[in-house]
Amino acid sequence: MTSFWHGYADMSLVPGNEIVMSRGEGVWIRDTNGNRYLDATASLWYCNVGHGRREIAEAVAGQMADLAGYSTFGFTTTPPTRELADRLVAMAPIDDAVVFMTTGGSDAIETAAKLIRRYWNAVGRPEKRIIVARELSYHGMNAWGTELGGLPSNSEGYGGPLVPHVVHVPTHDTSAVADLFEREGGRIAAFVGEPVIGSGGVVPPADGYWPEIERLCRAHDVLLVADEVITGFGRVGRDFGAQHYGFTPDVIAFAKGVTSGYAPLGGILVSPRVREPFWSGQAMFRHGYTYSGHAASCAAALANLDILEREGLAARVAELDPILASGVRGLESHPVVDSTRAAGLLAAVVLSDDALEEDPGLLDAVVRAALERGIITIGLRGAYGVLQISPPFVITESEIDHMLSGLADAVAEVATERGFH
Incomplete structure (x- = not known):
């Protein structure tokens, strides 16, 4: 049982599922159980210079x-x-x-x-x-x-x-x-x-x-x-x-x-x-x-x-922009992905309306599957099935590859488990 009322949360689902984050460095964070995650959202869009400064x-x-x-x-x-x-x-x-x-x-x-x-x-x-x-x-x-x-x-x-x-x-x-x-x-x-x-x-x-x-x-x-x-x-x-x-x-x-x-x-x-x-x-x-x-x-x-x-981080974002945009486009080959969007170090993976209509729990399932792979993303429910990507500016190209590979695996696993081909 927690005494803390989380924002944007169905509090009936929080007990037993709460993740307590304890340390961070760069794009990586750890929870109190020792699990390590790539923070693909810079917390809530904000940790631009990375954790642990x-x-x-x-x-x-x-x-x-x-x-x-x-x-x-x-x-x-x-x-x-x-x-x-x-x-x-x-x-x-x-x-x-x-x-x-x-x-x-x-x-x-x-x-x-x-x-x-x-x-x-x-x-x-x-x-x-x-x-x-x-x-x-x-x-x-x-x-x-x-x-x-x-x-x-x-x-x-x-x-x-x-x-x-x-x-x-x-x-x-x-x-x-x-x-x-x-x-x-x-x-x-x-x-x-x-x-x-x-x-x-x-x-x-x-x-x-x-x-x-x-x-x-x-x-x-x-x-x-x-x-x-x-x-x-x-x-x-x-x-x-x-x-x-x-x-x-x-x-x-x-x-x-x-x-x-x-x-x-x-x-x-x-x-x-x-x-x-x-x-x-x-x-x-x-x-x-x-x-x-x-x-x-x-x-x-x-x-x-x-x-x-x-560190010239705004210029770095401009350099990484086409790399992230190209990388997320690679996810469009999955049957449950409709399209992707990107600008700077902001990107969206848009799940298809047909898949979401058939399986309303699809977005949450992909977010959970990504988390199990150590990738933190957010499902933007108000945007009708969008995975948010907004990493810290210090992310490297290899970390972008790792992030997108984890998301791709999560999407593929969920699509297969739920019968989308």
């Missing part, structure tokens, strides 16, 4: 010995908080940005949504309330993020919308966005999207999608928000996905890769336009979190960014 642990310990943290409300801050803000602004694809820090990605999206609504009220446009998001998108699990997410199962069971004024559009359809903006542009506050959809199935954008969305936003005076919680800090081969796909947002939400998960931290990068009424004395943004800009977390982020820069 002593320099990050030492940076956090050193900061905690001096001052673990201090409130950033009002006029106080800490040296690592200021240093990290300057560093993030220097990296950002938004000129002259500022940073509002949070404790994670869900908080970052919540902050972005509140700021957008507050901004339009501050500039005398309170009618601009609607926030547009995409089908299949995921934007965290706070109230705003739950509604903005385009995975209906995540918002079921609450007796109605948690927040109002959210509209979803088809994933790749810019014409649907154009039509919506023509009809409702005067009431639309923002368009929010992930450069590459993550939990909705690892879905890269169609060619030219993001520049066209930016053009439509500018034409209709709609703010553009990039949810870079997964893609930020090198996951698709550039510091930010917006750089890779050629667009400039008004707001960027970040988390995960900023610390590689060594400490909780998130935030938003904000353009001069959006910050102006709040920095000029015209309005106040009454928002924040107890641990916003926490000193020890900022120390972790600075050490993590040092590693990313020193």
Whole structure:
């Protein structure tokens, strides 16, 4: 029996099946029973620099010995908080940005949504309330993020919308966005999207999608928000996905890769336009979190960014991109695999609809078979049968081969056992 309530879990199934992870190094982790696994998901998309980085642990310990943290409300801050803000602004694809820090990605999206609504009220446009998001998108699990997410199962069971004024559009359809903006542009506050959809199935954008969305936003005076919680800090081969796909947002939400998960931290990068009424004395943004800009977390982020820069890990992701993409395509020969997708060190193995309809337990069976082979992947149920691949950036080509070989064996075994030929 466990006292811990796991996220995204049917707790009736957890007792007797809980895996307690205890150590990690690079792409490898061990549980308390001594089993060794290749972490094909970088935990929850975040351990970009790999496990067991002593320099990050030492940076956090050193900061905690001096001052673990201090409130950033009002006029106080800490040296690592200021240093990290300057560093993030220097990296950002938004000129002259500022940073509002949070404790994670869900908080970052919540902050972005509140700021957008507050901004339009501050500039005398309170009618601009609607926030547009995409089908299949995921934007965290706070109230705003739950509604903005385009995975209906995540918002079921609450007796109605948690927040109002959210509209979803088809994933790749810019014409649907154009039509919506023509009809409702005067009431639309923002368009929010992930450069590459993550939990909705690892879905890269169609060619030219993001520049066209930016053009439509500018034409209709709609703010553009990039949810870079997964893609930020090198996951698709550039510091930010917006750089890779050629667009400039008004707001960027970040988390995960900023610390590689060594400490909780998130935030938003904000353009001069959006910050102006709040920095000029015209309005106040009454928002924040107890641990916003926490000193020890900022120390972790600075050490993590040092590693990313020193080891050229974003460039390494770009080099490994075609290798991973080619490797996952090899899985398409299996009878239960419909297709694969890849972008940077993100990939999806999509199981066929026919196989899933015939055997709804197929996805879980493949995940279990991979785990038995020492490969940790995640089944994205909201994406209708997708195996997630998002390893740490330090993965080697031989480790990619090992990972894909294990997944291929798992798929083949399950397909054979369940009568798919």
